[in-house]
Amino acid sequence: DTAVSQTPKYLVTQMGNDKSIKCEQNLGHDTMYWYKQDSKKFLKIMFSYNNKELIINETVPNRFSPKSPDKAHLNLHINSLELGDSAVYFCASSATGNSYGYTFGSGTRLTVV
């Protein structure tokens, strides 16, 4: 199946822990994104990579570090997790350019306890 797949789907962890979320796309897209959706369903862009180069880095705590080993993968590592990090994190990809929609993964629900 052609898709954006992210793992894990659910992640429950304690405050202070470090965790990673992985994302892979097999659509041949050049650009990948991480979005955070809060409890009120508001989606906010966090990072974007184009051909492994960071092009968008919104005001995000530096505990969040994205890594793109190749253009098909974009991972998100979070250090020292806090309660406020609880949210659903979505990976997405698109072709380069303004005229393309995004393809989203199914999300990772992160709960920090």
Next chain:
Amino acid sequence: SQQGEEDPQALSIQEGENATMNCSYKTSINNLQWYRQNSGRGLVHLILIRSNEREKHSGRLRVTLDTSKKSSSLLITASRAADTASYFCAIRSGGSNYKLTFGKGTLLTVNP
């Protein structure tokens, strides 16, 4: 703010009726996109309308764009229970900015 603002926040209709959702924005745009999100799932791209287009159709979906009023509408005709979802508009600003900024969504409930 670059984000779109959807209106209404929630809409409940009967199957077979039409549903109209609106999106307003404040900046100049390259294009505007609509997405659907079913509960517990990722967003699905529905339709993209460019700034020089006024109307676009896709199946039961009709999108209009009025750049003078900085607004767009999404019409779903002959709604079905399966159309129950949240609908988001997203703004792609002008320039080489890759960022797509989402509104807060309209929750549509279609009752059988």
